[in-house]
Each structure stands twice: as C-alpha cells, then as structure tokens.
Amino acid sequence: MGDCITTYTGKHFDPTHPDEELICIEDIAHAxxxxxxxxxxxxxxxxVGQHCILCAKExxxxxxxxxxxLASLLHDASECYMxxxxxxxxxxxxxxxKQExxxxxxxxxKYLGSGLSAIEEQKLKEIDNDLLWYDLKYLLNETPDTPKPVVHVPIQYRQYPFSQVEEEYRNLFDQLSAKICK
Known part of the structure; x- marks a missing residue:
C-alpha cells in the first residue's frame, strides 16, 4: 500500500499509476x-462537488x-484522488x-468512452472560467478584471450537507450516464 491512498470505498489507489478498474463514482462523489x-x-x-454539479447544469x-x-460533471474528478x-x-x-x-x-x-475533443475542452473550460468569475466575486469578494459572464443557471453559494451534495452528484451522474449510453 506504500504509494496508495485508501478511498472512501476502501480501494487502494495509486494516483501516479491509476488503475481504471479502481475508479468509481462513489469515491468521486463522496470526496x-x-x-x-x-x-x-x-x-x-x-x-468542488457543488461546483461540478453547477458546471453540468450550465x-x-x-x-x-x-x-x-457529463464531462462537465466529471471535469474535476481527478481531484478526488489528487x-x-x-x-x-x-x-x-x-x-x-501532466499527471492530473x-x-x-x-x-x-471510463465514463465517456474517450477523452475530450479540443472543441469539447474549450467549451468546458469556458464554463469553468465563467463560474470561476462568480466564485471570485461572491466567495472571495474580489472583482475580476474580466466582464461579468452570462450564465444560464442560478448560482447560490450556500453550504449544503455533504451527503446531500454527494447524493445529487451521484443521481446526476446516473441520469446522464443512462442518456449517453443509449
């Protein structure tokens, strides 16, 4: 176990030599x-879970x-392990x-069947950056240098019980996975 972390579900995972079989949505949603x-x-x-849910909704x-x-929901999933x-x-x-x-x-x-295309990455980065603007403004009380981006979902910076966020993350994952696997 020397170079491994123990995940929420009890798996021994080496983030520097990741084994796809050990990656699970339960660990990701929880962490x-x-x-x-x-x-x-x-x-x-x-x-970070609330942020990812918000990115997926956006x-x-x-x-x-x-x-x-689904990629928007998963875009910070590596942080579960790293x-x-x-x-x-x-x-x-x-x-x-590079490792991340x-x-x-x-x-x-594992969850999408392939990595993201350059266009998908660009769209996802745009959402992430747009929501970061609001994080800076409302979580850190900083006024970003860039114009206020337009977002299409309400952003509420409220603390929810982690179990509620974990459940919402998993439910959204299940819904989205079912749609794209059809």
Missing amino acids: LSLLCRGNGHVRTFFS AEARGYSGRLI SDVPRPFKKSLPAYR EALLNIIYQ
Missing part, C-alpha cells in the same frame, strides 16, 4: 462533496450534448498537471 473550492479560502464552504442550459454535460491545487500554484507544477491530465483522461475514457 468532491467534502473538498472546498478556493483551497478553503472562501467566505462560506462551497464544495452545460445543459447552454444546450450542449449529454456527453459534454486533491486540488490552486491555479496560480498549479501553473508552476508541470509534472502535476492523464488521470482525468482515464476517467473520461
């Missing part, structure tokens, strides 16, 4: 519901495909970024 956005430097707890509101909606590193610091960690990208591609392969 992301407990991880705080902004490395915890926010006015109120807002989980992708749906923009009329994107079921595949891209934790989160704030963007400014992550920029100086090329090995971490490889793990995320394995997650996409």
Whole structure:
C-alpha cells in the first residue's frame, strides 16, 4: 500500500499509476462533496462537488450534448484522488498537471468512452472560467478584471450537507450516464 491512498470505498489507489478498474463514482462523489473550492479560502464552504454539479447544469442550459454535460460533471474528478491545487500554484507544477491530465483522461475514457475533443475542452473550460468569475466575486469578494459572464443557471453559494451534495452528484451522474449510453 506504500504509494496508495485508501478511498472512501476502501480501494487502494495509486494516483501516479491509476488503475481504471479502481475508479468509481462513489469515491468521486463522496470526496468532491467534502473538498472546498478556493483551497478553503472562501467566505462560506462551497464544495468542488457543488461546483461540478453547477458546471453540468450550465452545460445543459447552454444546450450542449449529454456527453459534454457529463464531462462537465466529471471535469474535476481527478481531484478526488489528487486533491486540488490552486491555479496560480498549479501553473508552476508541470509534472502535476501532466499527471492530473492523464488521470482525468482515464476517467473520461471510463465514463465517456474517450477523452475530450479540443472543441469539447474549450467549451468546458469556458464554463469553468465563467463560474470561476462568480466564485471570485461572491466567495472571495474580489472583482475580476474580466466582464461579468452570462450564465444560464442560478448560482447560490450556500453550504449544503455533504451527503446531500454527494447524493445529487451521484443521481446526476446516473441520469446522464443512462442518456449517453443509449
């Protein structure tokens, strides 16, 4: 077990040598519901799981495909196994970024059948950046330098019990998986 983490479901997972068979949505939903956005430097707890749910709902509101909606839900799933590193610091960690990208591609392969295309990645990054603008404004009380982006879903920065976020994440995953697997 030396280089492994023990997941919520009791699996021994090595994030540097990920085994697709050990990746499970229960671990992802649970861990992301407990991880705080902004490395915890926010006015109120807002989980990465809540952020991912919001991204998926925004992708749906923009009329994107079921595949891209599911990708939006999963886009931070690697953080379940590798934790989160704030963007400014992550920029100086090329090995971490490479490892994170490889793990995320394995997650996409498992749940979407393939990695994302360049267009899908761009659309997903746009949603992520748009919602980051609101995080900065309302979770950190900072005024971003960019114009306020238009989002199509209501954003409520409320703390919900992690079990409620975990359940909503899993239910949304199940709904979306059923749609794209048909």
